[in-house]
Amino acid sequence: MPYDFSVTPGPSPLTQAVTVSSTAPRGPRDWRRRYTRVLWITDLLVLIWVVYGTQIAWFGLGNAQLAISNDNRITEISYWVTSAVLIVAWMWTLSLADTRDHRIIGVGSDEYARIARSSLFLFGVIAIIAFLTQIEIARGFLIISLPMGIALLLFSRWLWRQWLVALRKGGQYSARVLLVGSEASVTHLARELQRMPGSGYRVVGACVPSGRVAGTIYGTNIPIMGNVDAVTQALRATEADTVAVTSTDELPPDKVKQISWDLEAGRQHLVLAPSIVDVAGPRIQMRPVAGVPLMHVETPKFSKGQLFLKRAVDIVASALGVLVLSPLLLFLAMSVRLSSQGPVFFRQKRIGLKGREFTMLKFRSMVVNAEDLLEPLAKQERDSGNEVLFKMKNDPRVTPVGRVMRRFSLDELPQLFNVLGGTMSLVGPRPPLPREVAHYASHVHRRFLVKPGITGLWQVSGRSALSWEETVRLDLSYVENWSLLGDLVIVARTARAALAPGDTAH
Incomplete structure (x- = not known):
């Protein structure tokens, strides 16, 4: 049943929150975990196909041996074992690089960049280890596995992203967002997120300083759940898992910190949405100074x-x-x-x-x-x-x-x-x-x-x-x-x- 954003006038924001809660869908909250598990399985299947496929194409189905020189002795290890170790190491490297992190999947190029960087890093480490330990590993085996592995990993992630974006346009597999801030900033962000549903943020309510009862954000059907002091109740009512603070001008000095303390660790998330727009990630650096997180925006330059x-x-x-x-x-x-x-x-x-x-x-x-x-x-x-x-x-x-x-x-x-x-x-x-x-x-x-x-x-x-x-x-x-x-x-x-x-x- 689709989510009903309409609200019935009530005597208080809390009453309104309870009304909305009764009609809110209670779908599964572990979509991030399920999607991550699917990506893990797909990555594993891709790497098994690439690594063992390369081994068979290079050595055939025979029991080829990897030679390790050690104190004038040569130890041989089957390439079937070597390929298994490479697959495990590759999967481990992808996990360490957070390539399946829910904060980067489905939008932007960071997911693809992390896959490429972590894969190149792994093969660089393998090359250094092989040189230092005098392991005679077939260069062709590595040269073919690396580009094929990266290409197929990126392709599989792209296919899953198309599936994910299609579901997100229908309101599924998205973070349920509660906006907090001034009405102007909340309205701007709400419209931008509604314009791009594939980004994975579905706005389900807002808390504004005025806290207009039974009101909606201008130009949308997003309900106002009360003032900025009703965030905790609004989270329960809307079943939101993300709080997006759009401005702090009209909030008490410690309000953002208080909101973060009230969130359930690991399940609910806090997002700060500054008024600056159209600035790419590489130009933004967060630097804590005296306990205050300062956002540095580098000026554009063309070397x-x-x-x-x-x-x-x-x-x-x-x-x-x-x-x-x-x-x-x-x-x-x-x-x-x-x-x-x-x-x-x-x-x-x-x-x-x-x-x-x-x-x-x-x-x-x-x-x-x-x-x-x-x-x-x-x-x-x-x-x-x-x-x-x-x-x-x-x-x-x-x-x-x-x-x-x-x-x-x-x-x-x-x-x-x-x-x-x-x-x-x-x-x-x-x-x-x-x-x-x-x-x-x-x-x-x-x-x-x-x-x-x-x-x-x-x-x-x-x-x-x-x-x-x-x-x-x-x-x-x-x-x-x-x-x-x-x-x-x-x-x-x-x-x-x-x-x-x-x-x-x-």
Whole structure:
């Protein structure tokens, strides 16, 4: 039975809490333990398949021996035993690295990064031990096992994550969150968490300073369970297992500490949600000073090494892309040329790195006089409230072939030549038109600190369905928190979005 967020007016927050408790679902609370157990079993099966599969592929089904030199004597150990020891050590290393911790599963890249780092660490230790003890272990056995093991572990975790996210969108396998703080901060966080149910946080109630009886958070159906002194009762009523403190401005000095003391160890958790947003983990450092936890947020910086690495990846990837996709590029060029009058390519002035203009290439997807027809269409968009970014779901200027190319982002492929030329990057903020830049607020110009990209965070987060404010926020978040791993994740998500574009591509 779905959770009923509605409440009946009552004389006190406690009465309201009891009412909600009577309708709250009492599902199993050990989903974290069950999911961790499933991951453990899957990891074990993957490693058994990889390690013993590699052994059989390298040595065959015979009883190959591992030689250990010791005081001019050689001790031989069967590779069947060696493989078992490697599997146990690998599983132990994954556990030590907390790769199955419920705080990282299901969202973000930390789960994948921990798997890769811990696996590389294990094989590094094995190599050092083999060198120091003169163990003659087959290099090919290790060289094949390591990349295959990492790849299959990551793939299995990705499959489980898809399953987990699907369940979380239905309200299952999620932390039940009670928000505590000012009404403004609670409202903001509640909306963000409801917008992304796959993140694993399901808001079931809130405690605000006013403690309005029988009220709900503005714009949502989340009930207010009382004031900030009713947290303990609200936890019991909503069966929440997580308290998220969204602001401390209106809380007594020791209130957060008191809330943490009242939580049940191991089952209930405290989360502090600062007002700062769109800052990636590597830029945040917690440093205790005089018993006070201080959050240090490092300023974004782009070293010469980072810029060189990004440019090198751009050159290699775009060159390979042009080479591999050349038959498709030729087919698309012929389709554009034969389906409508006009040139194959559409050249347009865009604004790039440091606010400089450049010519961006695309396959022509519109009629030749598309620019002449723009003004009346743009007026319709301005009348609908969009003052900066022009986008139209059923643009009458798009040709039939162009509509197909736009849906699957095929019209963007010529921008690989822009990347080779250095005016664009594979991943980056959306390249704006000069007329759009004229409407920019001052902070939006931070988009020009990096090269614009063929794809970006905005494109894999909703594309045309995003509002202007959301597009700007995502682009600035990318600029502030760039990393090579983040680029690889965006490219992977772009490939998936291109193959299954949904309703956001037009």
